[in-house]
Amino acid sequence: IEEKANKYLTKTSRALLNVEDYHQQAKQVLPQMIYDFYSTGSDDQLTLNDNLQGFRRLKLRPKILIDVSSHSTENSINCQTQLLNSTTIISFPCIIAPTALHRLANNEHGELATVRAAVACSTIMCVSTTASTRMELIAEEHRRHIKTNYPQSTSQLWYQLYVLKNRQHSQKLIERAEKCGYKALVLTVDHCHLGNRECDVRNNFSLPNGIQTENLIDDHDYDSEFAKAYRNTVPIDSSLSWKDLKWIQSITSLPLIIKGIIHPDDAREAIKQGIQGIIVSNHGGRQLDTCLSTIDALPDIMNAIRNEKHKIDVYIDGGIRRGTDILKAVALGAKAVLIGRPILWGLAVNGAQGAQNVMEILKKEFQLAMMLCGCRTIEDIIKNDLVVMNNRN
Numbered sequence: 001i002e003e004k005a006n007k008y009l010t011k012t013s014r015a016l017l018n019v020e021d022y023h024q025q026a027k028q029v030l031p032q033m034i035y036d037f038y039s040t041g042s043d044d045q046l047t048l049n050d051n052l053q054g055f056r057r058l059k060l061r062p063k064i065l066i067d068v069s070s071h072s073t074e075n076s077i078n079c080q081t082q083l084l085n086s087t088t089i090i091s092f093p094c095i096i097a098p099t100a101l102h103r104l105a106n107n108e109h110g111e112l113a114t115v116r117a118a119v120a121c122s123t124i125m126c127v128s129t130t131a132s133t134r135m136e137l138i139a140e141e142h143r144r145h146i147k148t149n150y151p152q153s154t155s156q157l158w159y160q161l162y163v164l165k166n167r168q169h170s171q172k173l174i175e176r177a178e179k180c181g182y183k184a185l186v187l188t189v190d191h192c193h194l195g196n197r198e199c200d201v202r203n204n205f206s207l208p209n210g211i212q213t214e215n216l217i218d219d220h221d222y223d224s225e226f227a228k229a230y231r232n233t234v235p236i237d238s239s240l241s242w243k244d245l246k247w248i249q250s251i252t253s254l255p256l257i258i259k260g261i262i263h264p265d266d267a268r269e270a271i272k273q274g275i276q277g278i279i280v281s282n283h284g285g286r287q288l289d290t291c292l293s294t295i296d297a298l299p300d301i302m303n304a305i306r307n308e309k310h311k312i313d314v315y316i317d318g319g320i321r322r323g324t325d326i327l328k329a330v331a332l333g334a335k336a337v338l339i340g341r342p343i344l345w346g347l348a349v350n351g352a353q354g355a356q357n358v359m360e361i362l363k364k365e366f367q368l369a370m371m372l373c374g375c376r377t378i379e380d381i382i383k384n385d386l387v388v389m390n391n392r393n
């Protein structure tokens with residue numbers, strides 16, 4: 001019996017059951033410089049940690065004696081979620097956040113692995129300006145994988161934009177994204193200058209040979225002025241301001257989502273500017289340290305825009321590691337969450353399958369949390385008044 005128990009223990013302790021298991025496994029397999037680049041934050045990493053702790057501080061008060069038995073053909077809770085005025089449907093309220101350079105986690109396939117996971121899980125992949133694969137190739141793989149393996153998938157691609165100092169180059173990025181089928185433009189606004197990431201400085205972080213920010217290399221011409229300008233740096237325009245939104249809106253018909261809002265006044269201003277969505281985000285604690293954690297920022301933002309006529313989607317990212325975290329975010333008014341590092345851990349451990357596993361783990365945990373809170377639908381999560389804000393712990 002002891003032998004059997006030991007075997008079982010070894011087996012189960014090796015099984016990757018949750019996001020933190022994937023994190024620990026990724027730490028084993030990634031070179032230190034890359035692991036640090038992915039995992040750390042700015043200055044003293046207080047915001048990085050507070051994003052995680054913010055969710056833990058919030059407590060749930062479940063509703064009981066509600067019939068939560070099978071309500072869908074899958075024999076589990078239906079948590080399909082509609083976004084952007086119902087033009088977009090995802091299988092549960094969780095999206096892949098834009099993160100740089102996926103080939104650092106999975107050299108062979110990089111973003112092409114991530115996009116397969118997004119298709120398999122019927123969710124959105126938001127592709128970074130600083131991806132290590134050209135956006136056209138990611139879009140092609142997205143179409144191919146849906147057609148060949150997942151014809152029912154409702155997955156979509158969004159494109160994350162850093163506005164570059166050269167506005168013509170930025171315009172070109174937007175036009176390329178629109179042309180190859182991306183469905184929304186996510187404008188990141190919390191990055192007017194790179195945050196102080198001391199770990200990368202200590203490690204003398206540099207890109208391994210053969211990996212680069214491919215979207216910034218024009219038409220595969222590695223010797224063009226465009227390519228030379230972006231080989232080692234991404235010159236983000238620190239002069240970007242509210243008035244530039246009109247310019248962006250004038251050159252694209254894609255829905256515009258602003259990523260990096262923490263202050264309620266900015267949420268209100270975004271609505272005034274006629275945008276379609278905001279992402280409450282502090283860049284995963286990589287930019288301004290001691291910035292408010294995102295889940296702590298969410299309630300004031302929801303309050304600030306409650307009475308606005310023009311309704312927008314509010315998303316949130318930063319520190320989401322459990323299904324209960326997703327449930328708390330939705331309960332406080334978010335349409336969906338985005339996850340950054342968890343996907344990188346999945347990619348590092350087992351490529352496309354690893355990223356897919358991470359998504360599926362979160363979906364299962366989310367469905368279980370819904371049931372245990374007496375929720376049969378996404379709407380129930382909001383109605384049930386589940387989150388206690390000022391608990392005494």
Ligand code: FNR
Nearest residue numbers: 038097098099100128188283284318319339340341
């Ligand atoms: C990011 N993030 C980010 N955001 C963005 O708009 N464009 C980008 O290129 C990147 N790149 C990037 C690289 C790495 C390694 C990380 C960890 C993060 C921020 C990202 O979109 C998201 O806001 C956070 O990752 C969310 O926090 P969690 O889920 O990582 O805790």
